[in-house]
Amino acid sequence: MRKTLLASVAAMAAVPVLAACTQNATDGATSKSGDARALTVTSDAKACTLSAVKAPAGTLTFDVTNTGSDVTEFYLLGEDGLRIVGEVENIGPNLTKKLTVNAPAGKYVTACKPGMVGAGIRAVFTVEPSGEKVKVDASEQELVDQAVKNYRAYVQDQSAQLLEKTKQFVDLYQAGKDADARALYPVAREHWERIETVAESFGDLDPKTDAREADVDFAAGEKWTGWHAIEKDLWPARAKGYTAFTPAQRTTYGDDLVANVTELNKRIQATGEGALSYPIDAIANGSRGLLEEVAKGKVTGEEEFWSRTDLWDFQANVDGARVAFEGVKPILDTKDPALAKQLAARFADLQKLLDSHRKGDGFVTYDQLGKDDVDALAAAVNALAEPLSHLTAAVVS
DSSP, rough: OOOGGGTTTTOOOOSSSSSOOOOOSOOSOOOOOOOOTTTEEESSSSOEESSOOOSSEEEEEEEEOOSSOOOOOEEEEEETSSSSEEEEEEEEEOOEEEEEEEEESSEEEEEEOOOGSSSSSSEEEEEEEESSSOOOOOOOHHHHHHHHHHHHHHHHHHHHHHHHHHHHHHHHHHHTEEEEEEEEHHHHHHHHHHHHHHHHTTTHHHHHHHHOGGGGGGGTOOOOSSSHHHHHHHOGSSSSHHHHOHHHHHHHHHHHHHHHHHHHHHHHHHHHHTOOOOOHHHHHHHHHHHHHIIIIIOOOOOOOOOOHHHHHHHHHHHHHHHHHHHHHHHHHHOOOOHHHHHHHHHHHOOOOOOHHHETTTEEEOGGGHHHHHHHHHHHHHHHHHHHHHHHHHHHHH
């Protein structure tokens, strides 16, 4: 598969937007500079302090100063904490970089990433109606370039978080802390599912990492490794005559999973020659591809056969499809605004239905769904799939 196609089926369950306990902004309503759209950000190891928690809609600037000892990054994210609106990277100690974004009214999330790892220090940021119509004056090529840049950053961010959570999960599993490992399992896998079709495009890594038992040809000598082999060991109740892994086997399977996810992250983070590329048609196709993943395995309950945590995967795939769609939406708005409006509404309908099955920070298990619940989810997926199938053609026309 050509590298330009590696993202053609790519992109995401919602994550808490307040992912840190440190202060992220002052209580001031406007910037100290007197220009309500000109904000300052100070980042260090423990805090991400903004000069204001809100600004009027329009062109915003964030002057980001790193007062810490590690290289940092700053992101302005959509309300879901997933979609990247704008970002500045590689801000070294004692340096300042500027982010300029055109932001309509709405809720956003700011994030500093000291050390450029993890979810970062996050808080809600509000863009208020200004009485001015926010116009996008960029050319179509500029919109395309921005969509590609943001999507690449999104995939790289999810990959890095996948590696971090996988290491935590494996540490718990190898230490025999099964209850904690079970709790983290669906949370860690969200990051995989958000970029599942990018990950799947690496034909050597995907079967080692995400193969289900039914996908493995044991008669041909194939070995079953990865997430789902460990899943079965943690949730053996549905497996007749199952023999639990020994501590040595846990070490082997856990180390193998970390090694493969580490290699995946290395390839996704690569720059220069050999780096992944994300053409605009691939991003649009990725939205459709992730919804197909939902229809193929998540809505049917086949993906997480042992743990029954399919709805976490369902949500992550849907969010991935939505993030990819929202990335190209500024282009679609100029070409087919009716389709853009229809897709936004269908995504909202599906999300509302998914939210009805939430429990605490996650979801009910798949075996708690009735036939009517599954049929309703399938119908909502199908209702979204039809207009989504027109997205790529509309964007590249």
